[in-house]
Amino acid sequence: MKKMVILTASAVVAMSMAGCSSTPAGDSTGGTITFVTYTGGAAGEKYVDAVAGFEADNPGIKVNLEVVPGDATYDSLVTTRIQGNNAPDIFEVLNPLAGAASYIDAGLLRDLSDQPWVSTLVPGVAAASGVTGGNTYGLVTSLASAGVFYNKDIFEANGLEVPTDWDQFLSAVATLKATGVTPLAVGAKDGWPLMVNAQAMAASDPAFADPGNETAAGLADGSIKFSENDSWKTMVKDFSDLVNAGGFSPDASGVTWPSSAEDFAAGKSAMLIQGDFAIPAIRTANKDINLGYFPLPYVAAGETPAVLSYYQGVLAVPEAAKNSDLALKFLAYLADPNVATGFLTTAAALPTVQGAEPTLDPAIAEILPALQKKSGDSGQSGLTPATNTALQTGLQSILAGNGDVASVLAALDGAQAQ
Amino acid sequence: MTRPHSPSETFAKRLSVIPAIIWAVLILVPLAYLFIIPFRTQQEYSANPLGIPAGLNFENYATAWNQGQLGTAFANTMAVTAVSVAAIIALSSAAAYALSRWRGRAGSRLFTVFALGLIVPFQLGLPTLYKMWAGAGLVDNLPGVILIQIGAGIPLAVFLYYGFLSGVPRELEEAAKIDGASDLRVFTSLVFPLLKPATATVAILSTITVWNDLIVSLYFLQSKANQTLPKATIGFQSTFNNDVPVFFACAVLSLVPVLIAFIALQKFVLSGLTAGALRS
Amino acid sequence: MTSYSLPTRRRFALGERATRTLFIVPALAIFTIVMLVPVAMNAGYAFTDWNGFTQDFGWVGLANFAHIGADVATRTAFVNTLVFTAINAPLQILIGLILALSLRSTSRFIVGVRLIVVMPIAVSGVVLGFIGTIIFDPRTGILAALAESTGLEFIGANWLGDPKLAMAAVIAMNLWQWSGFTMLIFLAGLTSIPEELYEAAQLDGASRWQQFSQITWPLLSPAATINIVLTLIGGLKIFDVVYVLTGGGPGDATRTVVMRVVTQGATSNYGYSASISVTLTILTMIVALVALAVLRRREARNS
Known part of the structure; x- marks a missing residue:
């Protein structure tokens, strides 16, 4: 199903279909929509633009866009507000797939399956965005790809080709390492960039990437232990081996995400495993970079690697929202192909609604064929918020040298048991 | 300093200042960079993070001010701080006075209840507090936040005033009462003026706490019109933003007023602490 | 009348x-x-077993508290918090004392230096994080630049990313902010020591050390008491500096109890995280009361 989503999403861009609907007409009902997000700064411009457009079309309706930190305090803020009878009308789900389940299970989110825009979504997105029961609990506003950004000049100087399987990738790492170039940049101090590395690996493993598979379900409900699962054991070990092979700079555990993007942009490292949302930061730091982008080949020779894909900007409406009619109206506005084209161009992200044609970065165009061939989703891997946190902490400790494969798997089991 | 100094002792005294000067340098250097970095563009910063700016370029300050709507944030933070601190001073000094002049053990027992507030982690109560405030319509409005700041600031203030008051002789108060002055009058016109050093200490410490508070404004305020400075700063520093000079500019703008207040009041703090903290 | x-x-x-x-x-x-x-x-x-999301929950008695001992991550957080407190508190008191002694006079220069030393108290948590970046970041930080220009590699260590060093960086940052406050309380104590005592001691030919150990230190007892209690309470409740500097990382190396509570509360374990908070509060109260009792007895002996 996921494969189809990406296939269609990218085909939409590639074939440049004609947009057909116009912006929905506004009416006179007034009020203020409260909208909580953790996407601010330059990345939040997409919401700022969309809000401005919506307010212009709908005089009398205001959208209060509130940016708060997207860290461990985020869900606590949102649930505190919901339980305090002051639910936001719309909020962006942190960790769309692992994080939404707690809200859905507790019945806190409005079922959006009956919304008119559901049928206009790229096939697959609607069902996939509702973790349980095939319902739709959020509007996925964009899709992001993640893979390996690489510096073509460095690859050429070292006679390297784009690797297509894990052995080739490791040998490219070794070659770069031998010539004194740091193979991979990562902003591990911030935690989440490391998760992108693991997720990009998981994307190619059917045990993680196939939606609704038994392993994922078993991991989520606790009937399968992480330490007894071959896919997990192998993946954590392979990550650990990559670290021990000197894949990352020795000080990576202290480097922030912006610094990692700047390191890569400045040619201090040859590759960066990241989502396409890193492109603006890379190009800002060095507009002349000879940028390439390929799927992380976490596969055996001859197999097709998957491009990791994310749901981004998943907007949900709490059951308890006071202005749910206005909130739904705003979501419908965002789902309009013309509107989506606008804010997706700002965000340089792949569309989720048919008919939207944002202008994309050339690097994304480079990975599109691979994306159309095969894509994988990290979020189906059976992680809960607790195990998600434990994995992030564990990967950080492997990189920093105070953890090993066994301790990480044990920590995952421990978080699962709670 | 009236005691006689031999030349060697004076020299030793001069030497003893050296550790403090080293410490002061360790404090000043990073602070200086915090002020310098916003004068450089992001490109200059990426190329050489610790470089010296070519000139006084206020563009990043302008960006921070306009994008962050810091004008509103400034006005709000100023209002919340002024009202909260004034109320903390008025309520705590009065309470501490009554507690310290309460004959028998009841006063000191009740004082212990206030001191409990210094130990209990305030964050633990947030969800319940939010429910209460939302029920009372105090969410997303400044008076609601002010009330919380007052409640959270009272324990430390009572603690300092109580200690200070134990060193203030009661004879004057007794005399004034015999002259027929009411308790309220004794407190406002006789005792409170004597508390000036403690008041300065409470004022500066509460100003810092309230001005810098992020957690209360993060949870309890939501609209742009009610934004405070720390919340505006955090909005800049969101996940994918790497424009360091701009959010440093925002940080400097929020730091300067409280730093000025601090410098203005700090000379009183010493005498306030002398008599206050040490006697509690 | x-x-x-x-x-x-x-x-x-x-x-x-x-x-x-x-x-x-x-x-x-x-x-x-x-x-x-x-x-x-x-x-x-x-x-309770409340997960933070649902309306309903069940009573589980002391089960959450029992789990604290079995949970490696929470145990690590308690150990980290105790390590932080045990190292930070004596250092903060020592630095505060040295600063107070060397900035005792009231010349304009000295008062100026005092002002610089206490300035960090005014810095908010958010800004403290920025200052941590300015000092420790391996790419943009002062220490990294200093290591490069002087060739002294150890200065440019991976302070925030090395599990053996991250706690040291957190403690250093905390000392940077709060040593000035400790100094202020010691200074307050110093100003209440009568000058005549020193004059008498000098007439008796007492050395500087003797003056310190027999006059200054005993009479500083009340100031020392308050400083010790404050640094102990502050250490056990430490959160801000960790949150902005390392986020508890790398791995779990600097994850303190309050940090753990915050992350746990957000992962559908509200009841459990509340039990950690309660345990910490009780621990803090015991430590504060015991320290206060011991120190007050010492003060009584000294006065």
């Missing part, structure tokens, strides 16, 4: 009770509503 005609004793009694109500109740009421009531109510969740 007409009031002379009233029986003074009765007037005092009445006045006192009214004063108490009028003076104490407003502060007590606001403090109780804002802090005591919510904290007590929330502590109740420690005995």
Whole structure:
């Protein structure tokens, strides 16, 4: 199903279909929509633009866009507000797939399956965005790809080709390492960039990437232990081996995400495993970079690697929202192909609604064929918020040298048991 | 300093200042960079993070001010701080006075209840507090936040005033009462003026706490019109933003007023602490 | 004055009770509503399995508390917190004391240096994080630049990313911010020591060390007490500096108890995280009370 989503999403861009609907007409009902997000700064411009457009079309309706930190305090803020009878009308789900389940299970989110825009979504997105029961609990506003950004000049100087399987990738790492170039940049101090590395690996493993598979379900409900699962054991070990092979700079555990993007942009490292949302930061730091982008080949020779894909900007409406009619109206506005084209161009992200044609970065165009061939989703891997946190902490400790494969798997089991 | 100094002792005294000067340098250097970095563009910063700016370029300050709507944030933070601190001073000094002049053990027992507030982690109560405030319509409005700041600031203030008051002789108060002055009058016109050093200490410490508070404004305020400075700063520093000079500019703008207040009041703090903290 | 005609004793009694109500109740009421009531109510969740999302929950007795011992991550957080407190508190007191002794005089220069030393108190948590980046970041930080220009590699160590060093960086940052405050309290104590004592000691030919050990240090007892209690409480509750500097990382290397509570509360374990908070609060209270009792006894001996 996921494969189809990406296939269609990218085909939409590639074939440049004609947009057909116009912006929905506004009416006179007034009020203020409260909208909580953790996407601010330059990345939040997409919401700022969309809000401005919506307010212009709908005089009398205001959208209060509130940016708060997207860290461990985020869900606590949102649930505190919901339980305090002051639910936001719309909020962006942190960790769309692992994080939404707690809200859905507790019945806190409005079922959006009956919304008119559901049928206009790229096939697959609607069902996939509702973790349980095939319902739709959020509007996925964009899709992001993640893979390996690489510096073509460095690859050429070292006679390297784009690797297509894990052995080739490791040998490219070794070659770069031998010539004194740091193979991979990562902003591990911030935690989440490391998760992108693991997720990009998981994307190619059917045990993680196939939606609704038994392993994922078993991991989520606790009937399968992480330490007894071959896919997990192998993946954590392979990550650990990559670290021990000197894949990352020795000080990576202290480097922030912006610094990692700047390191890569400045040619201090040859590759960066990241989502396409890193492109603006890379190009800002060095507009002349000879940028390439390929799927992380976490596969055996001859197999097709998957491009990791994310749901981004998943907007949900709490059951308890006071202005749910206005909130739904705003979501419908965002789902309009013309509107989506606008804010997706700002965000340089792949569309989720048919008919939207944002202008994309050339690097994304480079990975599109691979994306159309095969894509994988990290979020189906059976992680809960607790195990998600434990994995992030564990990967950080492997990189920093105070953890090993066994301790990480044990920590995952421990978080699962709670 | 009236005691006689031999030349060697004076020299030793001069030497003893050296550790403090080293410490002061360790404090000043990073602070200086915090002020310098916003004068450089992001490109200059990426190329050489610790470089010296070519000139006084206020563009990043302008960006921070306009994008962050810091004008509103400034006005709000100023209002919340002024009202909260004034109320903390008025309520705590009065309470501490009554507690310290309460004959028998009841006063000191009740004082212990206030001191409990210094130990209990305030964050633990947030969800319940939010429910209460939302029920009372105090969410997303400044008076609601002010009330919380007052409640959270009272324990430390009572603690300092109580200690200070134990060193203030009661004879004057007794005399004034015999002259027929009411308790309220004794407190406002006789005792409170004597508390000036403690008041300065409470004022500066509460100003810092309230001005810098992020957690209360993060949870309890939501609209742009009610934004405070720390919340505006955090909005800049969101996940994918790497424009360091701009959010440093925002940080400097929020730091300067409280730093000025601090410098203005700090000379009183010493005498306030002398008599206050040490006697509690 | 007409009031002379009233029986003074009765007037005092009445006045006192009214004063108490009028003076104490407003502060007590606001403090109780804002802090005591919510904290007590929330502590109740420690005995439930509430996940933070649903409306309903069940009582689980002490199960959450029992789990604390079995949970490696929480145990690590308690160990980290104790390590932080055990190293930070003596250092903060030592630095504060040295600063106070060397900045004792009131010349303009000295007062200027004092001002610089106390300035970091005014820095907010958010800004403290930025200052941490300026100092420790391996790409953009002062220490990294210093290591490069001097060739002294150890200065440019991976302070925030190396599990053996991250706690040191966190402690250094905390000392940077709070040593000035400790100094202020010691200075306050120093100003209350009568100058005559030193003059008498000098006439007796006492050395500088003797003056310190026999006059200054004993008479600083009240200031030392308050400093020790404050650094212990502050250490056990430490959160801000960790949150902005390392986020608890790398791995779990700097994850303190309050940091753990915050992350746990957000991962559908509200009841469990409340039980950790309650445990920490009780621990803090015990430490504060024991320290206070011991130190007050020492003060009594010294005075």
